Amino acid sequence: MGDQPRAYVLFHPVEGLTLKAGVGRGFKAPTLKQLSAEFESWAAMGGRGVIRGNPDLQPETNLSYEMGAAYESDTWSAGATFFHNKVRNLIDTVRQPTCFAPGRVCLAYENVARVRLQGVELTGGTDLSERWRLDANYTYLDARDQITGEPMPDRSRHRANATLAWKPLASMSTRMQLEYIGAQFRSDKQGKRPGYALLHWYMDYAVNRNLTVQVGVENLTDKRLANDDISLFSRADEGRRYFVGMRVQF
Incomplete structure (x- = not known):
C-alpha cells in the first residue's frame, strides 16, 4: 500500500499497559x-x-480498522x-x-x-x-x-512463530525459530493444502560497536514440499538456505 492516512488513539491506564484503536485508508x-x-x-x-x-x-x-492491548x-x-x-x-x-x-x-x-x-x-x-x-x-x-x-485461496487461516534466544556473551546472540503455516484453501474441488512447519537458526556477533556479523540457516531440515506432493504444493521450494551478512552502523 502507498501512503496511508491513519488516525490512532493510545491510552495508558496503568504503567506498562497500552490500549490502542485506529482507522486508516x-x-x-x-x-x-x-x-x-x-x-x-x-x-x-x-x-x-x-x-x-x-x-x-x-x-x-483499503479501509482498515484496528484495536488492541499490550502489556510490558x-x-x-x-x-x-x-x-x-x-x-x-x-x-x-x-x-x-x-x-x-x-x-x-x-x-x-x-x-x-x-x-x-x-x-x-x-x-x-x-x-x-x-x-x-x-x-x-x-x-x-x-x-x-x-x-x-468463499475463502481466499492460498492464505493460511492459522500462522504461528516461536523463537528461543540465547545470549551467552554480551557480543553474541543466537536464536532458533519454529515457523508454522496452517492449511490453505485452494478451491471447492481441490480442497485444502495441509499445513507445515519450518525450522530456522540465526546468530549475530558484534565485532565492535559499529560492525555486526550475521549468519544463519533457514529451513534447517531441508523440507521440500513440492517434492512431497506436487499436486498439493505447486511452488518450487528453495530447500535449506545458508547466508552470511554484515550490519554497519555509525
Whole structure:
C-alpha cells in the first residue's frame, strides 16, 4: 500500500499497559509489469506456471480498522490486536481455466472486487533466565471474497512463530525459530493444502560497536514440499538456505 492516512488513539491506564484503536485508508497502484500486456513470467510455480500482465487492472483501495492491548514488564510481555480490513480491487494472481502453453499452468493478474481480511494477532514473550528468552506470536486470519462468499485461496487461516534466544556473551546472540503455516484453501474441488512447519537458526556477533556479523540457516531440515506432493504444493521450494551478512552502523 502507498501512503496511508491513519488516525490512532493510545491510552495508558496503568504503567506498562497500552490500549490502542485506529482507522486508516490505503491505496496501491499496479506495477508496470502487472499492467503490461506483453509481460510474461515463466518462473511461476517453480517453472510450471506462466504469469501474464493485465492492462485492465485497477488500483487497490483499503479501509482498515484496528484495536488492541499490550502489556510490558521487565521480564515478560503480551499483546492482542484485532484487525478488520476491507479491500476493493485486490490485485491477485488467478489461475486461468485454459493455458496456451502445453503442460503448464497459466495465471494472470486480476482484481478481486471486494475482499474482507479480518482476524486476531496474539504476541507474548518472557525471560526464562538472564541469558535465555522465549517469544511467540499467533495470527488467525479470515480472508474472504465478499462477492462469492468463499475463502481466499492460498492464505493460511492459522500462522504461528516461536523463537528461543540465547545470549551467552554480551557480543553474541543466537536464536532458533519454529515457523508454522496452517492449511490453505485452494478451491471447492481441490480442497485444502495441509499445513507445515519450518525450522530456522540465526546468530549475530558484534565485532565492535559499529560492525555486526550475521549468519544463519533457514529451513534447517531441508523440507521440500513440492517434492512431497506436487499436486498439493505447486511452488518450487528453495530447500535449506545458508547466508552470511554484515550490519554497519555509525
